[in-house]
Amino acid sequence: xxxxxxxxxxxxxxxxxxxxxxxxxxxxxxxxxxxxxxxxxxxxxxxxxxxxxxxxxxxxxxxxxxxxxxxxxxxxxxxxxxxxxxxxxxxxxxxxxxxxxxxxxxxxxxxxxxxxxxxxxxxxxxxxxxxxxxxxxxxxxxxxxxxxxxxxxxxxxxxxxxxxxxxxxxxxxxxxxxxxxxxxxxxxxxxxxxxxxxxxxxxxxxxxxxxxxxxxxxxxxxxxxxxxxxxxxxxxxxxxxxxxxxxxxxxxxxxxxxxxxxxxxxxxxxxxxxxxxxxxxxxxxxxxxxxxxxxxxxxxxxxxxxxxxxxxxxxxxxxxxxxxxxxxxxxxxxxxxxxxxxxxxxxxxxxxxxxxxxxxxxxxxxxxxxxxxxxxxxxxxx
Amino acid sequence: xxxxxxxxxxxxxxxxxxxxxxxxxxxxxxxxxxxxxxxxxxxxxxxxxxxxxxxxxxxxxxxxxxxxxxxxxxxxxxxxxxxxxxxxxxxxxxxxxxxxxxxxxxxxxxxxxxxxxxxxxxxxxxxxxxxxxxxxxxxxxxxxxxxxxxxxxxxxxxxxxxxxxxxxxxxxxxxxxxxxxxxxxxxxxxxxxxxxxxxx
Ligand SMILES: NC(=O)c1ccc[n+]([C@@H]2O[C@H](COP(=O)([O-])OP(=O)(O)OC[C@H]3O[C@@H](n4cnc5c(N)ncnc54)[C@H](O)[C@@H]3O)[C@@H](O)[C@H]2O)c1
Ligand SMILES: [Zn+2]
Ligand SMILES: [Zn+2]
Numbered sequence: 134x135x136x137x138x139x140x141x142x143x144x145x146x147x148x149x150x151x152x153x154x155x156x157x158x159x160x161x162x163x164x165x166x167x168x169x170x171x172x173x174x175x176x177x178x179x180x181x182x183x184x185x186x187x188x189x190x191x192x193x194x195x196x197x198x199x200x201x202x203x204x205x206x207x208x209x210x211x212x213x214x215x216x217x218x219x220x221x222x223x224x225x226x227x228x229x230x231x232x233x234x235x236x237x238x239x240x241x242x243x244x245x246x247x248x249x250x251x252x253x254x255x256x257x258x259x260x261x262x263x264x265x266x267x268x269x270x271x272x273x274x275x276x277x278x279x280x281x282x283x284x285x286x287x288x289x290x291x292x293x294x295x296x297x298x299x300x301x302x303x304x305x306x307x308x309x310x311x312x313x314x315x316x317x318x319x320x321x322x323x324x325x326x327x328x329x330x331x332x333x334x335x336x337x338x339x340x341x342x343x344x345x346x347x348x349x350x351x352x353x354x355x356x357x358x359x360x361x362x363x364x365x366x367x368x369x370x371x372x373x374x375x376x377x378x379x380x381x382x383x384x385x386x387x388x389x390x391x392x393x394x395x396x397x398x399x400x401x402x403x404x405x406x407x408x409x410x411x412x413x414x415x416x417x418x419x420x421x422x423x424x425x426x427x428x429x430x431x432x433x434x435x436x437x438x439x440x441x442x443x444x445x446x447x448x449x450x451x452x453x454x455x456x457x458x459x460x461x462x463x464x465x466x467x468x469x470x471x472x473x474x475x476x477x478x479x480x481x482x483x484x485x486x487x488x489x490x491x492x493x494x495x496x497x498x499x500x501x502x503x504x505x506x507x508x509x510x511x512x513x514x515x
Numbered sequence: 516x517x518x519x520x521x522x523x524x525x526x527x528x529x530x531x532x533x534x535x536x537x538x539x540x541x542x543x544x545x546x547x548x549x550x551x552x553x554x555x556x557x558x559x560x561x562x563x564x565x566x567x568x569x570x571x572x573x574x575x576x577x578x579x580x581x582x583x584x585x586x587x588x589x590x591x592x593x594x595x596x597x598x599x600x601x602x603x604x605x606x607x608x609x610x611x612x613x614x615x616x617x618x619x620x621x622x623x624x625x626x627x628x629x630x631x632x633x634x635x636x637x638x639x640x641x642x643x644x645x646x647x648x649x650x651x652x653x654x655x656x657x658x659x660x661x662x663x664x665x666x667x668x669x670x671x672x673x674x675x676x677x678x679x680x681x682x683x684x685x686x687x688x689x690x691x692x693x694x695x696x697x698x699x700x701x702x703x704x705x706x707x708x709x710x711x712x713x714x715x
Binding site for chain 2: 140141142143144145146156157158159180183184185186187188189190205207208221222223224225229230231232233234238239240241242243244245246249255256258259260261271272274275301304305307310311313329331332333334336337343344345356361362363364376377378379393394396399400403404406435436437459461462463465466467470473474475476491492493494495496497500501502503504505
């Protein structure tokens, strides 16, 4: 089969690989019809995630057709069209039983501090991902769902991570009616988080980034006020002014490890790999919110330490809510929102990249060329 | 105002917000939010028909975190450990996740792995090609210049480092190969001329 393969930092190519096999009785093999590149993939692509092995196939957002099922699979049939959450999870460990699918303890031997994720290095379990023609899907009776008839494919694929994560991020903000919500990052996750904050009754939603085309989307897609942080000497001070000197009630970090805005922080983490991640946006969030506020962290950070301003966080009495998104738990409610038209994830798709051109796709998304917000990947035979 | 008990007023009333933004407030009640509260027992086990799943056969010694009490019943088999990088990584897994050594060794393993594969690829019909694999062609097909000039982007400052990160080691390797080849050629030449010297 054809599959994307990692060849070292900033380098990927398409290779002929062996079609995955059933390795456990509850496995399924899915033939991918549509996949996507996530902001998280950029952390792998830039070589920031420890134990990312050469030849690894990325891709944790994908939909497709069930091609083969293991002997214990009861629910899925060959030919079913399924959407697969980015989490690999068992359904019954201590965590899964309590709905924390992203923290499953039965699928990732390599680390206990993170669950299982498709195509996301060996640190999350060593599963090849969906930027390929076929992918192994463990626990086929637990993870995948049949795509509802009414749902468009481009919406379905974006519900496997980006949309669920943005919606989850807004929930972790514990928003109450009239809250001022600050969203750092106008990437796909931030845009959905900003749109979702309104569903929870926010009184004001402010989005911060430095890419004008994405801030434009924040105004149209997410109905938000926007600030390009490069236009202000100090974005934190600007947020104090914008909130009557109180600070925001809630902040959502949708930037993560490769945050810009402070050259030293960025270069020491994203380029030199001396920190687990550049906490520029997180530190701005800590300083921009009011005392007693809640900060939701969706942005991903590596396992090494980062230079976070924890003293400010402590003195201000902040509450942090964090996690990888337990995707399937969001779906029933989120499907209603999509069906009602409150959220239309496919509006964020800017590029549709054939699998064979994946190297260019990664470059465009990574270097933020051509107004790119969300690139989809179309496998060769789909 | 902040210096008094009152919250700064919001410009738009709930009615105005509801009119402007489709769906405003539909999840106002935390009970409608699927992730509140964080821990919720899932009676149906999300479709799982086991309490502990069957175990995937371990066909080669699978590395695992020492913070796990056992090999997890399911695991990925995408790229088994191999070569020098494999040895480094296997060593890394002797340290718990809380230790710096664990992660720094894994990072080292990643760099060694890349070089092992770059070198190996030179012996195949498809050697690594930093030009095609970085996708820089997209600079010409996807408005590399127009996407950057006249914008407020702050990432341009460090994007100039990217070619150094990617190309630097290749150029260094090529330079080392050249220097090595030249000194080899010289010493061969010396041996050669010595060889031709008449022996008395
Ligand atoms: N928690 C989860 O389950 C989960 C799931 C998906 C993605 N993520 C993470 O969420 C983050 C965002 O994902 P994405 O797909 O939207 O990525 P993205 O790279 O497309 O978006 C990140 C955005 O942040 C902007 N940015 C950079 N520095 C900033 C700063 N200091 N302040 C404000 N904005 C800044 C960038 O310009 C970019 O637009 C990533 O770290 C990703 O790994 C987490
Ligand atoms: Zn993702
Ligand atoms: Zn589990």
